[in-house]
Amino acid sequence: xxxxxxxxxxxxxxxxxxxxxxxxxxxxxxxxxxxxxxxxxxxxxxxxxxxxxxxxxxxxxxxxxxxxxxxxxxxxxxxxxxxxxxxxxxxxxxxxxxxxxxxxxxxxxxxxxxxxxxxxxxxxxxxxxxxxxxxxxxxxxxxxxxxxxxxxxxxxxxxxxxxxxxxxxxxxxxxxxxxxxxxxxxxxxxxxxxxxxxxxxxxxxxxxxxxxxxxxxxxxxxxxxxxxxxxxxxxxxxxxxxxxxxxxxxxxxxxxxxxxxxxxxxxxxxxxxxxxxxxxxxxxxxxxxxxx
Ligand code: MN
Numbered sequence: 001x002x003x004x005x006x007x008x009x010x011x012x013x014x015x016x017x018x019x020x021x022x023x024x025x026x027x028x029x030x031x032x033x034x035x036x037x038x039x040x041x042x043x044x045x046x047x048x049x050x051x052x053x054x055x056x057x058x059x060x061x062x063x064x065x066x067x068x069x070x071x072x073x074x075x076x077x078x079x080x081x082x083x084x085x086x087x088x089x090x091x092x093x094x095x096x097x098x099x100x101x102x103x104x105x106x107x108x109x110x111x112x113x114x115x116x117x118x119x120x121x122x123x124x125x126x127x128x129x130x131x132x133x134x135x136x137x138x139x140x141x142x143x144x145x146x147x148x149x150x151x152x153x154x155x156x157x158x159x160x161x162x163x164x165x166x167x168x169x170x171x172x173x174x175x176x177x178x179x180x181x182x183x184x185x186x187x188x189x190x191x192x193x194x195x196x197x198x199x200x201x202x203x204x205x206x207x208x209x210x211x212x213x214x215x216x217x218x219x220x221x222x223x224x225x226x227x228x229x230x231x232x233x234x235x236x237x238x239x240x241x242x243x244x245x246x247x248x249x250x251x252x253x254x255x256x257x258x259x260x261x262x263x264x265x266x267x268x269x270x271x272x273x274x275x276x277x278x279x280x281x282x283x284x285x286x287x288x289x290x291x292x
Pocket of ligand 1: 057059064101252
């Protein structure tokens with residue numbers, strides 16, 4: 001595998017100094033399976049009294065996939081959902097024709113220092129479902145299957161692996177695994193989907209003899225099993241699935257149509273995309289507007 005299969009993180013400020021490592025999209029690779037966006041935030045300790053809030057903002061044409069290792073956030077959306085997102089739960093929000101959501105620090109956590117660590121991915125929707133009705137699905141950690149293999153634990157968040165399937169419904173074939181790889185214990189991963197990538201959350205690891213640095217997203221050769229190992233216990237996520245085709249992405253909007261993104265931008269500016277009970281603030285469109 002050439003090094004061009006390795007994507008390095010770019011630091012990105014979500015607002016107010018909330019820094020994330022962005023792995024997708026990248027110049028050399030736009031997507032892996034349906035995944036068009038990959039953000040890794042933390043691990044970080046946030047001082048007492050400082051809220052880390054993502055104010056109400058809209059999405060179309062995608063599903064957001066939120067998974068925490070540490071910390072918690074309060075999700076609210078324009079469907080009326082109020083859901084505390086906690087470590088190990090899988091949160092799949094389909095925007096489809098349009099949704100508005102906020103992600104805020106739970107008030108009861110604000111007065112003490114707290115940890116935050118997690119991943120937020122976006123999956124593009126297939127053409128036939130781009131304008132599907134919005135929905136939000138929370139699957140608790142206890143409801144996600146865990147496979148134990150020689151000290152290694154694999155949580156099947158989406159799709160299936162080693163004959164074990166996630167209960168979470170997706171709109172296209174998708175796989176997402178959280179692998180806690182035991183030290184010095186090789187794990188062979190079969191070619192679970194046409195497009196796959198591995199991301200080392202916290203430790204360097206090896207694919208065969210090749211060393212992959214922590215916080216690198218490495219895409220895998222199609223149809224080929226890989227054997228991974230690490231000197232230390234390592235947390236590695238696998239993402240992939242069937243690609244859904246090229247999409248336009250601008251701000252929080254994803255579509256196969258430039259005109260649809262323009263429409264969403266106008267709808268948000270006019271506050272026609274719905275509102276969240278109890279919320280009055282909202283994030284305006286970027287000043288550098290969309291140009292079709
Ligand atoms: Mn969002």
